[in-house]
Amino acid sequence: MLEQYQAHFRALGYTEPTAIQAAVYGPMTSDQNVLGLAPTGSGKTVAFTLPALATLLPGDGTQLLVLEPSQELAIQTSRVMRDWAKLLNLKVAALTGGANVKRQTERLKKRPEVVVGTPGRLLNLIQDRKLKVHLISMIIVDEADDLLTGDTLETVRAVAQAAPADVQLGFFSATDTAILSDLGKWFGQEVTRIDVRQEDHTQGDVRHVLLQVGMGKRDQMLKRLLAVPNFRALVFFKQTNTLKHTATKFYHDHVSATSLTSDLRQVQREKALQDFRQGRTRLLLTTDVAARGLDIPKLPAVINYDLPSTINEYVHRAGRTGRMGEPGQVISLGDDHDLRDLKKLLRETDYDLVSVYFSGRQLTTERPSATPAVRAEVRPATQAARTVATRPAHDSLTPTVTASPAQAPATHQETPTPKKSKKHKNRHNKNKGMRKKWRDRDAQHDRERS
Template identity: 45%
Template sequence: MIQSKLPEVWQTRWQESGFLEPSLIQEKVFEPLQEQVNLVGISPTGSGKTLAYLLPTLLQVKPGAGNQLLILASSQELGIQVTDVARLWAKDLGLKVQPLIGGANSKRQIEKLKEKPEVIVGTPGRVLEMIKQKKLKAHLLERVILDEADQLLQPGAIEFVQGILKNTQEKAQYAFFSATADVALPAIEKIVTKELTIIDVTDLNPKNEGVKHYFLNVSKRQVVDTLRRLSHMTDFQGFVFFNQLSELGNAEEKLLYNHVPVASLASDQSKEVRKMALERFREKEIRQLLTTDLASRGLDIEKVPYVINVEVPMTKESYLHRGGRIGRMGAAGTIVTLVQEHTVRDLKRMTKELDISVSEVFLHGGELTLEKPIKEEYKEKKTDTTVKKIEKRSKTINPPENKKKKVKKKKDQKNKGARKKKVPLS
């Protein structure tokens, strides 16, 4: 157990944080990271990856020796969150943590760098900017960790990462972490020539039985109204994920018009607006945080019970990361994906490939239920009866052609007979 290897001050903090025992990823990477092994750590979302890399690496950092540890985050929100966690544990060791996150005041960050913080947490663009301005001493960095590595190695970000790694010393230790880092392995191998140890605990982790997966069949026109109805459920609070930013904006406008307490977290917002939205969500001032895959990585907000997918996610990885916002470290949670007749097949195929069981759920009486409401069944029966009555009436008013001919023939025969009777005998 890694607790026995922690300094006394950390053992106290471990207990105060309510941790019982380390997660699998925390246990497996502790010694390799301490021994400066270059590795790729793969573990499901919500399994404690942040502490998995922080604890062993912080113990190797020397107070007062300048920039030594760099942690790259895939988004501003993740960077802020990692900074908060790192500061909590670093202060017990007398270490300073400095964020270099895009969107923040760069002049203030430069001033803080003059204090020679031992730990840097940043987004790739801003970190590379500081290296080029010679404000960050990249050649002093002994360890570089990439959190959500698969995102950091996507086009648009990988160029910055490559620029950063080129400026670090040759013997620097590299560590890549993500729930789907195996997807990024080809990209990792292209930018890192060092031998990498892969530690994958995905199959060793017990499935989180506390998280349930459902789908709710609604038409496209009913999506916003469904979100409104969900917000009125007892104790509801959830992340609401959209595939398209434009649809998010339209939904937010309509929900706010209907006085639903929501906020959005989007890539086109300022850092201050995004920060405020997250704070309001954490304080439970809003019931729904409308967002895109921007918020599907790394964000850890306690006791959020729901994730709502407004439509089927584009990829399996997206479904996994979105779902990872709840059920963290074994907590319970519910994932509901809104589908139509033509998209439910896509969801079932995706969840089957992920070995996830998904069931249909219904929104009735202000709650989600697995049983189809009786009202709906009655409505269908009533509709069927009405249709039959209409058909019967239609047949009476407009009899079939054969019947029409028979009636006409019988009538003609009757009229012919009547005419014969009226003719006088000669």
């Protein structure tokens, strides 16, 4: 390792490289193509940054391309690489989709040695002859399990084919997929596989819990979880429509939450992420695409609002918490059927899933329940209240006594029934009295005439 690196390592408080950092440094500095597999949060960005920068020449134009799956991850990676590149007088530029192309073109005129970007934007700039690739000596494909799928695979291959034939390739991922075993077939070069997932111990103590909540009550549960002291969480959704519905509801209810989706402008996405990282908002509502690979230091929790459908999805979501030795927890919400399916999905993994309940402003493994004695006392009181509420006002003065047939006469004598007062006169009797009055009046008139 270069002397500049060693000094900066000590300045950052690191005592030794992580397993992936130590494993790939030698092969990458000796021009080998590598596939680095390591858990999330194990320092993969620094792992490819140090050997890649060590091979570059300052002032010699763009020599290194780093491909990332999202704008957020490209900006995050460029910041990490820029921190190390300044030690070697190297410049780093971030070129992502959704940003102003003219401004990015101006950055390229400064001839940065390192360009970090999303595959689509980099390919467009290459095809428009704005990004020169004739000096490219290395291409890094980060989050390779994600980038090498679907249409993105062809975009990544097109970028690699535009570079010189002897370009060095580096692939990094936290999870293994089928295509990572056929990299030689897809890119025409032999790739050395370096897997340290079993050797790495950088992840902190992460608790994986199941919280049974119906779909209609999950928003309310998120609000209740905010009552937990110092609680912050990255909340994962499957559908953007569901995310937006929850975000709108939280906005009107003044809940400390913000959203991070792929359809937002870059400035909005950067602000949402910055507000969450700095603690100005406590919930960040996002999707798997937007939050892929994000590094949020000391994140207490990850919440699966919608449960993942694959093991890799769960691994990457869970990897946002418990990074670099910090504790964390993964909270999965769902009904009984959903949680049962999640257990089946993760049956072959090492995750220990524990059912929890929300009680007393905390998550506990003890099921809250009422004792039978309390239920027996509450029920008669409720019935008595209903009896009093439905009984007429004049009856409320006399208690109702229920007696056996043998005791009924005695009870009747001891408790005479009072006369019932009438609120309204009987209309028939009233009319009867009026008719008698009219007859008497007619009879008097007859007597006076006679």
